[in-house]
Amino acid sequence: MLLLLWYVMLFTTLSYLFFFFFIIKRAPSKPKLPPGSMGWPFIGETLQLYSRDPNIFFTSKQKRYGEIFKTHVLGCPSVMLAGPEAARFVLVSHADLFRPTYPKSKERMIGPSALFFHQGDYHALLRKFVQASASPDALRRLIPGIEALAESALDSWAADGRVVNTFQGMKKLSFDVGILVIFGRLDSYYYEEELKKNYSIVDKGYNSFPNNIPGTNYYKAVMARKRLSEILGEIITKRREKRMETNDLLDHLINCKGDQGEILSDKQIADNIIGILFAAQDTTASALTWILKYLHDESKLHDAIRVEHMAIYEANEEGNRWLTWAQTRSMQLTYKVILETLRMASIISFTFREAVADVEYKGYLIPKGWKVMPLFRNIHHNPEFFTDPLKFDPSRFQVSPKPNTFMPFGSGVHSCPGNELAKLEMLILVHHLVTRYRWETVGSQSGIEYGPFPVPKAGLPAKFWRLTQ
Numbered sequence: 001m002l003l004l005l006w007y008v009m010l011f012t013t014l015s016y017l018f019f020f021f022f023i024i025k026r027a028p029s030k031p032k033l034p035p036g037s038m039g040w041p042f043i044g045e046t047l048q049l050y051s052r053d054p055n056i057f058f059t060s061k062q063k064r065y066g067e068i069f070k071t072h073v074l075g076c077p078s079v080m081l082a083g084p085e086a087a088r089f090v091l092v093s094h095a096d097l098f099r100p101t102y103p104k105s106k107e108r109m110i111g112p113s114a115l116f117f118h119q120g121d122y123h124a125l126l127r128k129f130v131q132a133s134a135s136p137d138a139l140r141r142l143i144p145g146i147e148a149l150a151e152s153a154l155d156s157w158a159a160d161g162r163v164v165n166t167f168q169g170m171k172k173l174s175f176d177v178g179i180l181v182i183f184g185r186l187d188s189y190y191y192e193e194e195l196k197k198n199y200s201i202v203d204k205g206y207n208s209f210p211n212n213i214p215g216t217n218y219y220k221a222v223m224a225r226k227r228l229s230e231i232l233g234e235i236i237t238k239r240r241e242k243r244m245e246t247n248d249l250l251d252h253l254i255n256c257k258g259d260q261g262e263i264l265s266d267k268q269i270a271d272n273i274i275g276i277l278f279a280a281q282d283t284t285a286s287a288l289t290w291i292l293k294y295l296h297d298e299s300k301l302h303d304a305i306r307v308e309h310m311a312i313y314e315a316n317e318e319g320n321r322w323l324t325w326a327q328t329r330s331m332q333l334t335y336k337v338i339l340e341t342l343r344m345a346s347i348i349s350f351t352f353r354e355a356v357a358d359v360e361y362k363g364y365l366i367p368k369g370w371k372v373m374p375l376f377r378n379i380h381h382n383p384e385f386f387t388d389p390l391k392f393d394p395s396r397f398q399v400s401p402k403p404n405t406f407m408p409f410g411s412g413v414h415s416c417p418g419n420e421l422a423k424l425e426m427l428i429l430v431h432h433l434v435t436r437y438r439w440e441t442v443g444s445q446s447g448i449e450y451g452p453f454p455v456p457k458a459g460l461p462a463k464f465w466r467l468t469q
Ligand code: HEM
Pocket: 100, 115, 116, 117, 127, 130, 134, 275, 276, 279, 280, 281, 283, 284, 287, 347, 348, 351, 352, 407, 408, 409, 410, 411, 413, 414, 415, 416, 417, 418, 419, 421, 422
């Protein structure tokens, strides 16, 4: 009897062990949420993010939790990704699982038909036409126009020895370049002034608290946005009537046809024009302002850049001929300065996506509906990829960066279609600046402001002089 009991117990124990090791142990383990803290109820960690430089928040989290961590900011549970492979996973290889996401107030201000709010066929179609307006052929034709705008901006800053807010000056220049790319030359001065006036009201209210109270910046911006739609509607109607091929972005948008021959409505065209002006203006202006700061602070580099440009200037009969496409391609040191500026400043320091399904990445769960944020700046400032990352050193670009470690213009289906235009604008501005002008910054210059893009303190106040040649 005892023996039987002993057998029963042995059998039960062995069955239990078998079940535990072979059934339970072999069941695939459920992915867990990434490490990190979700902060306080409702507000999460938004205060920590905005009470100091946002990059300190990201960097301290990365040090504590590694390259993937969770948090709760701006009312959303979020997963932040600070490694190149993870950024590629979200933006390139699994882009269909993550859709672009923006606050509703911003979408309303820009216009819901703008391409960057979309995925799929509509997005791909529009992107094709925006890319066509920034193709090498199109850019080549824009050189004289951009040169004239750069010259006129620099002349106006140097005219009376006043202190110029460099960032504001660069904003005006990049807006004018945007108008040139979109409309070629606007026939009517009235339209140009109305566009500028209303756009600048929208720009002022864009980042303010959304409300419907008359008199506030946001409310004024909503009104100005309506006026912009009307003006753009009139310009589009006139252009459709003219039936002239002008090869600018408006021309491409008017003639844009989907697979079934469908064309864009005036509203879709207007939303996209405003979207492109928004995407182009502050980003390019911020990069240009940083270039001026770095060239000012690094006098040896400025002198070397000047040598590069004086050779071209002299070949062009003391600047009396327009730059050629080949000359803009030959500015090798300036090109490295631009890349290093984009790395150091990391103007778009991170982007947002939203998971459209539960996604597993390296054993971690990214739940459906959570925001996902690839942190470009953390990657650009990681010593593993860029030695001595806080040192401004254009020579590091003699060697190409490791794959997916340098993404100033993003990556994948939503990467920046204006990147070559932005770089051309920078090359041209630097050419005119160093060959014909000197500049001195005014006041104490260390520090960064975010509005929301990083800009040198107070917009880099500076005085400009025209050199006598
Ligand atoms: C230095 C200047 C610029 C920087 C640093 C920059 C950076 C970026 C980045 C990082 C993205 C991707 C955002 C994401 O993945 O969520 C982007 C998208 C975009 N950029 Fe730029 N950009 C610059 C200039 C321009 C210019 C001049 C244009 C004008 C054509 C432009 C038009 C756009 C558009 C339309 C998108 C959305 C693309 C899409 O969703 O398919 N950008 N930009």
